[in-house]
Amino acid sequence: MIEVNGITKRYGGKIAVDDLSFIVQPGQVTGFLGPNGAGKTTTLRMILGLETPDRGIARVDGVPFRTHQRGLHHVGALLDAQQVQGGRTADMHLWALARSNGLPRRRVSEVLEEVGLTEVARRRVGGFSLGMKQRLGVATALLGDPPVLIFDEPVNGMDPQGVLWLRQLFRRLAAEGRTVFLSSHLMAEIESTADQLVVIGRGRLLAGESLENFAARGTRPAVVVGTPCPADLTAVLARSGAQVEQDAEAARLTVTGLSAEHIAQLAAEQRIPLHELTTHNGSLEDVFMALTENSVEYSEGGPR
Incomplete structure (x- = not known):
């Protein structure tokens, strides 16, 4: 030991x-x-x-x-x-x-x-x-x-x-x-x-802590959604409690707080077409970067 x-x-x-x-x-x-x-x-x-x-x-x-x-x-x-x-x-x-x-x-x-x-x-x-x-x-x-x-x-x-x-x-x-x-x-x-x-x-x-517990800090998944009607879908998802970020150039939404299955169901109910529906789980690197964000001695802006 x-x-x-x-x-x-x-x-x-x-x-x-x-x-x-x-x-x-x-x-x-x-x-x-x-x-x-x-x-x-x-x-x-x-x-x-x-x-x-x-x-x-x-x-x-x-x-x-x-x-x-x-x-x-x-x-x-x-x-x-x-x-x-x-x-x-x-x-x-x-x-x-x-x-x-x-x-x-x-x-x-x-x-x-x-x-x-x-x-x-x-x-x-x-x-x-x-x-x-x-x-x-x-x-x-x-x-x-x-x-x-x-x-x-x-x-x-x-x-x-x-x-x-x-x-x-x-x-x-x-x-x-x-x-x-x-x-x-x-x-x-x-x-x-x-x-x-x-x-x-x-x-x-x-x-x-264990690797499993550490990785679990970043398990809140994000769902990337492609749709020709981003404003309509954003309104629908927001009413269901989701957090939505929009990439205007790519016509994509990044959604947290709802599963891909739930997003697909809501879009179908409102007859909103989807072109992409991809779930991204947080990686160990994501968790590490978030945890050490304020502990980096040298960053792009110089010493902290």
């Missing part, structure tokens, strides 16, 4: 993380979401003991991570795939970490095979593509066979095959009872992978 309790971190006059608390449970994939500058990476670094909170505490398995001896046995993490010594080969990079954590040499071969890098094990990492470095970072995280795994934007630079492989890997690790904490800015990827969500903005907690 990962426990974050009231952590705060300042850099000069800027608050990066502000009294943040949440729990990441084992046996599931927890997605960590927030706009750029929300404090996600700073939070992960405090969990891993790479930054010290000004206030509050982060624990892994009940204690701060720094107190764990031979940390790779307890937590595996990928924060920045580019932060690796380019002059080392992949196998020597992993072997150096294995030796420092009391792990057997066979683990190097096992994790290289797991991530698909066996054939390039003796190539220097400096010549790797970003996707290959991401795979090496995943291998590093898996090296100690830890119960807790933390990944920060792991699909960056991955091709579609690599993204699918990572998705399946995360699901398998969670099914084995491990704690998987995954930071990403890709809504579709989180939607396909996560069970739970932690959403932050400007360093503060905005949501901590």
Whole structure:
């Protein structure tokens, strides 16, 4: 289990993380979401003991991570795939970490095979593509066979095959009872992978709940209606309690508060012809954008 309790971190006059608390449970994939500058990476670094909170505490398995001896046995993490010594080969990079954590040499071969890098094990990492470095970072995280795994934007630079492989890997690790904490800015990827969500903005907690409950915030459907008589239909729908927005150029109406079936029935009763009737459900991205609207540090108009 990962426990974050009231952590705060300042850099000069800027608050990066502000009294943040949440729990990441084992046996599931927890997605960590927030706009750029929300404090996600700073939070992960405090969990891993790479930054010290000004206030509050982060624990892994009940204690701060720094107190764990031979940390790779307890937590595996990928924060920045580019932060690796380019002059080392992949196998020597992993072997150096294995030796420092009391792990057997066979683990190097096992994790290289797991991530698909066996054939390039003796190539220097400096010549790797970003996707290959991401795979090496995943291998590093898996090296100690830890119960807790933390990944920060792991699909960056991955091709579609690599993204699918990572998705399946995360699901398998969670099914084995491990704690998987995954930071990403890709809504579709989180939607396909996560069970739970932690959403932050400007360093503060905005949501901590299941993916299902989070997505349900945006389930009020909108129905797009095409008709040659938009004014007549708008009047009919408004009398039935619907909210109607009109796109004059496209002669379309966007209707909320009534189902497509109910709209079709009302139009038929009034003999109003319809050319289009399409229901659009809110997406995870829609909910995320609405929730974090006031937490975006940089927008089209400049810093907020």
